[in-house]
Amino acid sequence: MTDIANEDRGELLRVEQLTKTFTVRNAWGRREGEVRAVDGVDLTVHRGETLAVVGESGSGKSTLGRCMLQMETPTSGSVSYEGTNLTALPRAQRAPFHRSMQVIFQDPFSSLNPHRTALQNVMEPLTVLTTEADPRSRAIEALHSVGITGDAVEKYPRAFSGGQRQRIGIARAIAVRPTFIVCDEPLSALDMSIQAQVTELLAELQRELDLTYLFISHDLAVVNEIATRTAVMNRGRIVELGPTREIFENPLHPYTQRLLDAMLVPEPAEARRRLARIATRPEPTADESGSNVLAERTPAHFVLE
Ligand SMILES: Nc1ncnc2c1ncn2[C@@H]1O[C@H](COP(=O)(O)OP(=O)(O)OP(=O)(O)O)[C@@H](O)[C@H]1O
Ligand SMILES: [Mg+2]
Incomplete structure (x- = not known):
């Protein structure tokens, strides 16, 4: 699906000026300072797209996803979902959103x-978040759609391989019929051979169930394959955002260029070494200016000024 087609389908989720700070304490519990994990992010997720969020470790990707899901309370800014401002919503009224917005x-x-058991794990969110008349059948159906069938549904997590466990995690997320799923590095713990299968499964489920993904990943090869658009995060800010092909073929922000250089190497160990090096390099001064304004350089391709 093209980016234009997704834009036509409208916005599903929007964050505005989203900031999340954490207090850092020392071993004795004394306040040592603050980390701005997410720093004034504006971002819109279009219905039906896969929006990748990439960036080195600690850049704020998970915190952004967790704030969208209300798993973290933003320090300031707002999260709107299907037109409802979740940040302003009393806790008691958030239940329908907890069903519609899931995480892997x-x-x-x-x-x-x-x-x-696998079945009990998948039934749990159904009983907590929905009024499903027959949660057991619904859970079995969800497990079938990820390829866990027969007696296997009665087994405990330890009896499964890593790839199968991730399939159960996916079944748990889709069982409640969500619209939006934050996939937080869903492939990182899996063997290379299994990653391709799980990627294919996620893509298939997206088509069948009309899902929208926020896909957090270190793996630019996977992002290149499945993401409609890509947001590049550095130190809590989005420094570049655009159609995935544009980001890969025409990266405009120096941080994106370094990230691509570091990550587009075939050998994971070498990629990690390069990534560790860019983390310690000084940032260009533009990033320190405090500006959070993204300018549209080519159509739908935005770069931090
Ligand atoms: N609960 C927390 N308490 C204190 N600091 C936190 C907490 N969660 C995250 N942070 C800090 O916020 C920053 C962003 O963390 P976050 O986990 O969002 O990064 P990330 O991009 O997901 O990294 P990774 O790729 O390693 O998963 C980091 O400096 C992290 O140490
Ligand atoms: Mg993370």
Whole structure:
């Protein structure tokens, strides 16, 4: 699907001037300072798209996703979903949004309850978040759609391989019929051979269920393959945003250029080494200016001024 087609389908989620700061404390609990994990981000997610968020470790990708899902309370700014300002909504009225907005985590082992079967794990959000008459059948259906069938549904997480556990995590997310899913590094814990299968599954589910993804990833090869648009984050800010092909073929911000240089190498260990090096390099002065204004340089391609 092209970016233009997604824009035609309108906005699903919008964050405005979103900021999240964390207090850093030392070992004795004394306040040592503040981290601006997300720093004045403006971003719109279009219905039906896969919007990738890339950036080195600590750049604020997960915090941005967690704020969208109301798993973190933003320090300031707003998150609107289907036209409703979630940040202004009383907690009691947020339940329908918790169903419609789901998450798939990097490590399915820690997100699944080890003392419950695959089926029980998938049933849990159905009983908590929906009024589904037959949560068991619905959970079995969701597990089938990710390829977990037969007696396997009664097994415990430890009996599955990493790829299968991630499939259970995906079943858990889609069982409640969400519209929007934050995929937070869903492939990082998996073997290379399994990554391709899970990527294909996510793409298939997106088509069948009309899902919108915020796809957080370190893996630019996967992003290049599946994302409609890509946002590049550095130190809590989006420094570049545009159609994925544009970001890869015509990166305009120096940080994006360095990130691409560092990550577009075939060998993961070498990519990590390069990434560690860019993290310690001084930033260009433009990033320190405090400006948060993105300018449209080519159509739909925005760069931090
Ligand atoms: N609960 C927290 N308390 C304190 N600081 C936090 C907390 N969560 C995140 N941070 C800090 O906020 C910054 C952004 O973290 P975040 O996890 O969003 O980055 P990320 O881009 O997802 O990194 P990674 O690629 O390693 O997952 C980091 O400096 C991190 O240490
Ligand atoms: Mg993260």
